[in-house]
Amino acid sequence: MSHDYDAIIIGGGHNGLTCAAYLAKAKKRVLVLERRHVLGGAAVSEEVFPGFTYSVCSYVVSLLRPDIIRDLDLPRHGLDLIPLESTFTPLPDGNSLYRGPDADETRREIAKFSTRDADTYPIFGQAMSQIGRIVKPVLGMTPPDLARPSLRAIFDLLRLGRRFGELDLDARTLQVKMMTMSAVEFLDEWFESDVLKAVMSISGIIGTFQSVSSPGTAYVLLHHYMGDIDGAYRSWGFSRGGTGQISLSIARAAQKFGADIKTDAGVARILTDGGIARGIVLENGDEYRAPIVVSGVDPHLTFLKLVGREQLPGAFVGDVERFKMRGSSGKVNLALDGLPDFTSRPGDGPHLRGDITIAPGLEYLERAYDDAKYGAFSRKPFMDVVIPTLTDPTLAPPGKHVMSIFVQYAPYKLKEGPADWKNQRDAFGDAVVDTLAEYCPNLKDLILHRQVLTPWDLEKEFGLTEGNIFHGELSLEQLFFQRPAAGWARYRTPIQNLWMCASGTHPGGGIMSAPGRNAAREILKGW
Amino acid sequence: MATHDVIVIGGGINGLVAACVLAGQKRDVIVLERRDVMGGIAATRVFHPGYSVPGLLHDTHGLRESVIEACGLWKHGLTLHPRRPFLAAEPDGHGMLVHADTSERDTEAYARFQAFLARIRGGLAALVDAPAPSLGDPLRKLVWPAFKTGRALRRLGRRDMMELLRIPSMCAADWLNDWFDDELLKAGLAQPALLGTWAGPWAAGTAANLLFDLAFAGREVLGGPAALVESLVGACRERGVTLRSGATIASLLVRENRVHGVGLGNGEELIAPAVLSCADPKHTLLDLVPIVHRPPDLVREIRNLRARGTLAKVHLALDAAPKFGDREPGSVDRIRTGTTLDDLERAFDAIKYGGWSDPPLLDINLVSLSDPGLAPRGHHVASILVHFAPANLKAGWTAPTKDALTRAVIEEFNRHAPGIADHIVAREILTPDDLAAEYALPTGHPFHGEHALDQLLSMRPTPACAQHNTPISGLYLGSAGTHPGGFSPGLPGLMAAARI
């Protein structure tokens, strides 16, 4: 049978697009099908209110692989990353902590809380970047299959082992600790001041349903410390035009290599025949057939909805069902009439141009988690706030601003059931704005528009099961050779010719493009 | 000055096991114990005239055949009997009896679960019974043990092997939810995973504790921990070990980074080329090693060893047997409270903020039911583990706070066994502070270091000391604070002896 396409990719998120670009670059005829009217998935820019463009979901970028940027020549297709250089942590007592590009200033700021911590801070940074360097290459590799040990798996393991072998005892210890400890325990070994530990530990819980004191979160911390924008260690950046521009630049690269991309094309089912994928059926009934089908949506959606339980081995269905999704985050996007004024640092300044973190102490973060554990959103949530218009004025009319507020915890499973988010959405938005207004009292008067995204909305609108922002928790038993299931971490699936390429596979979520590229590499191997 | 081949510090279970094994190799061994009796935490404790508990701990089901054989304990009166069921209790209900092989609800899943545990026991043993690999070794030395462990794991078959790799980093709640529907059963099973942890059932890593507790659960020692101590003391005596109680070590004698003996509190010195400390590793390295001989790196690492006490004990003398629901008084002797996993999680929440859990989460052992000698005729003794009573209580451990916790414990006991509060003859509470003072546990931690993923195997108690040796030559460590931890009485001592 002849086909119009060599491969069909389900979902126009940045990973699906990356996979498409690499396949097209290898001269394959590729079709990308996206359910929404825009491309990008969770890396998307939309003009939600006239004149105001939001990075609706993801808002900062760090892990995007530099080699992918080069391979696909993304800057030529519109990618422009702007460094984000500081973290500002206002405190309820009028004090604050500001960490910026100037090492001396950062030192003085930390010394307000502890001189010992101020001394330790740069040493910690060096230690982390050392581990980051070891772990980083792992992001680009296909996990070994420990379930069916082959010579190749043993070889892969030895290669991994050799990197570990090159370290001295201290570095090895640090690495093991990083893989097993909680963010707080890990930081406790270095620092004493509560504020510093709180603000540093939050990278460990972004997108997880864990507290900063849950073991395993130290690793997620590392995940957030491995980024390199312009080669600088632990640097985060904005994307000009919002994070959607990242997706669009990848899409343009893919198109330049000849890929076809369709939006408003939701896939209803993956066609299989005798355990082999043959193509897909769209929601409107159209069928497309191709020898290769690649899923860029999460594992639950892929297997439980698009393939169907009955087509799959029972044990595998069980593995997918227990792959934890558990959304825990929400997002509030505001259009503002002017700049917020923080009590602890009045006026405009560099502190508004970076990350603004509401994480005033460890106990605060624990309480936020405790609310969520029992099925309620945090009354006093942790928040990560950015005002991208200060570095990228194109996003709003002159003099106006957009503010992006990432919020935790917002558990998908409310006590009253997930559907009750429809009734609690506004209360959630109010809790976020009220809490933030405690630190900048003029906030409420500035708000022109407000968009509130609960985990329920993330599921319904963006196809993220249970609203999990990473297509599955980044917990230890869901990483590497177990992501999304042991034996199926090499982008293949039990359905022949059906592949996975999104955040539910190694190395996981975040705007990184690594799953998409790794998958393309594996697909092309046998082709 | 008396000279020996090996000096063992601490006459707890691990110290006695190590001494017994070393003496079996014809070495001249002396055990020095600070308290007036041998046994450490496992020693019998008379808490009121006529009433005693057979050691602070409840469970001896982790005792391994290898320890019994190495010490020849069969000859010394050790008797094992099948593990008794526990009652997963409900305040106003019937509760559920959970036996080693069957449970009153979720029966079929429970049987499958136990079958799974039985299958993986061998693979797990391969991991735990071998000395912990050293993180500091060159890679080629790590490959062989890894290969051996890998081979043992592969024998489990693909599915079980992958399960075994998956479980340890999980939280106990997720793992139990994979298997069971019944909340009460899950809560009852989860409780031991929380013993001495700073974690609730939703914290990652707690599944490892549960796995170890369940997979190694064999038979129990008749007469409890105290009977184990008694037979160990008998075995030590027979092999010629000198057992000296009331002998507190004040300091180790170290010269040029080598240990050559110990100094007692009374100024006496004892000489030996090897000293095995089965006291808490923090105490050993931070108090007993003279300050000038403490390697700074090691000091940093050992300080970071987390050993936050979270366990209290309440001992009650009763003039009647408690009655749980509609069950016959005296028909159950192990009772666990907490009816849902969330109850357990809430109990943990309290310590994050410096309080104790309200209501307290209890593990009650009516020790006199199987051993009537522990109380006057017709009377009883309840030995109660109180989870989540933190060493660093915000209000501090004072007479009023101790009394308040005791009353809260009694009230919770009474909620499950109505009327029992009127039958209390005497009571005692041991907070983590008391445990610290009486049993020389620096922060009152039962296992000399929390069981957490980063504090097991090659990391226990620190990477440099995980093979039972230390950077100070001649000084060895062998308490529950070393590999493989407090899961299995005597196993660390046995491994430390092998190392010497």
Ligand SMILES: Cc1cc2nc3c(=O)[nH]c(=O)nc-3n(C[C@H](O)[C@H](O)[C@H](O)COP(=O)(O)OP(=O)(O)OC[C@H]3O[C@@H](n4cnc5c(N)ncnc54)[C@H](O)[C@@H]3O)c2cc1C
């Ligand atoms: C609120 C939020 C904030 C975040 N913040 C950050 C951040 O600041 N930095 C960062 O690095 N990461 C962040 N992330 C995570 C990051 O955005 C995601 O991990 C990443 O974008 C996922 O990319 P993906 O391509 O794997 O999947 P997705 O982006 O989820 O792409 C899947 C695509 O498939 C489409 N689709 C779904 N069902 C169908 C169907 N049936 N047929 C066709 N198409 C379908 C979806 O519409 C979507 O476009 C955030 C995520 C969220 C939700």
Ligand SMILES: Cc1cc2nc3c(=O)[nH]c(=O)nc-3n(C[C@H](O)[C@H](O)[C@H](O)COP(=O)(O)OP(=O)(O)OC[C@H]3O[C@@H](n4cnc5c(N)ncnc54)[C@H](O)[C@@H]3O)c2cc1C
């Ligand atoms: C309340 C409680 C309940 C427990 N419940 C259980 C349970 O149910 N199941 C289980 O498996 N485990 C349980 N444990 C843990 C168990 O008791 C330990 O894992 C095990 O008994 C430790 O044995 P050990 O020999 O290593 O240490 P220890 O019993 O602590 O022995 C150390 C000995 O060293 C002595 N010593 C210390 N310093 C000096 C010094 N300077 N000089 C001389 N002597 C010194 C001490 O007095 C002590 O006797 C419990 C512990 C506690 C506290």
